[in-house]
Amino acid sequence: MKILFIAMPSIHFIRWVENLKNTDFELYWFDVLDRGALKGIGNVRQFCDWKRRKLPYIKGEYYISKKMPAVYEWLSPFLMTTVNEQLEKIIKEINPDVVHSFEMQGCSYPILQTMNKYPRIKWIYSCWGNDIYYYRNFKEHNKKIREVLNRVNFMHADCGRDAVLAAQMGFAGKDLGVIPTGGGFRLATLEKYKQPVTQRKIILVKGYQHIFGRALNVVKALEGMPKETEGFEIVVFGAHPVVADYIAQQKLPFSVYGRHDLEHQQTLELMGKSLIYIGNNISDGMPNTLLEAIIMGAYPIQSNPGGASAEIINNGVNGLLIENPEDIENIRELIIVALKEKEMMEEVYEINKEIAKQQLDYESNTKKIIEVYKSVQAS
Structure with missing residues (x-):
């Protein structure tokens, strides 16, 4: 089985992947934040250094990104390679059986468009920290969370509370239970x-x-x-x-x-x-x-x-x-x-x-x- 991880380059993700080092799964990681290659995940093929400008930097772009995020989100595909564009490219190259996103705001929102385009690919979502509990209280985030949960097929969380909240917000897939964020400890x-x-x-x-x-x-x-x-x-x-x-x-x-x-x-x-x-x-x-x-x-x-x-x-x-x-x-x-x-x-x-x-x-x-x-x- 081919598994494509969508995750930030965190110690928790590294520890999670370590649990799979002796399996037969084919593992891939899309560096969604484009932060660079990770050490310590040697059995994982990494997709890094992908973000490219389509147009030269425009004065005021940073200001718009911070003060008018909705406008910036609409503009982004004209300015640079987007997460969705790169994800689709990776999907076409490796044909994953499963996409597994860790965290909601930075790693699941950005891939929803492409995941909706490929409904047959199974989607696992790992709910971490403040993903749902905090951000559900904001109208725009509440809407996005519901849209992601409507597409996700499987999820697990680091606490039982969030599985309950996810179900209340429309998740109808399979709950895979509670697992610590990075797995267990030696x-x-x-x-x-x-x-x-x-x-x-x-x-x-x-x-x-x-x-x-x-x-x-x-x-x-x-x-x-x-x-x-x-x-x-x-x-x-x-x-x-x-x-x-x-x-x-x-x-x-x-x-x-x-x-x-x-x-x-x-x-x-x-x-x-x-x-x-x-x-x-x-x-x-x-x-x-x-x-x-x-x-x-x-x-x-x-x-x-x-x-x-x-x-x-x-x-x-x-x-x-x-x-x-x-x-x-x-x-x-x-x-x-x-x-x-x-x-x-x-x-x-x-x-x-x-x-x-x-x-x-x-x-x-x-x-x-x-x-x-x-x-x-x-x-």
């Missing part, structure tokens, strides 16, 4: 990076502050509790500049790592030294960093937009849920609760270790992923 190889709970002295905070992330509220909560956090190192990783600037301006004794300061492996190792992990946002699917914190034994405190995080955190049992990501005082109270329950930390560690074995193991998720394609092939 738990045994990560074990050596996990410190005993009693030796952990780090409170780790995800530093995203943007349209979705609300790290500043966590930083402000921790800022107001120097006595409670005495003896702990507070580390903020993946910090957007606004978060790093606030910490510097307030002269807070926190360690800060910027958005690209740490490799993925370094982040996992840091989690293995952390007693508590805190992630806070107003919208997400199942947060990957939450899953990583769980497998590395950090006590999770996580926001819960639409109930997604509650699918893996039983509030007060194996972590704590932030129900209002804008409520600084409530976030502070949750941190205090966690710090007061030190004797429970080892029990939570064992609970989450079992959850990791049952739900997040590499081998079992690889089998799930391979079965996805086998079931599509057989349909």
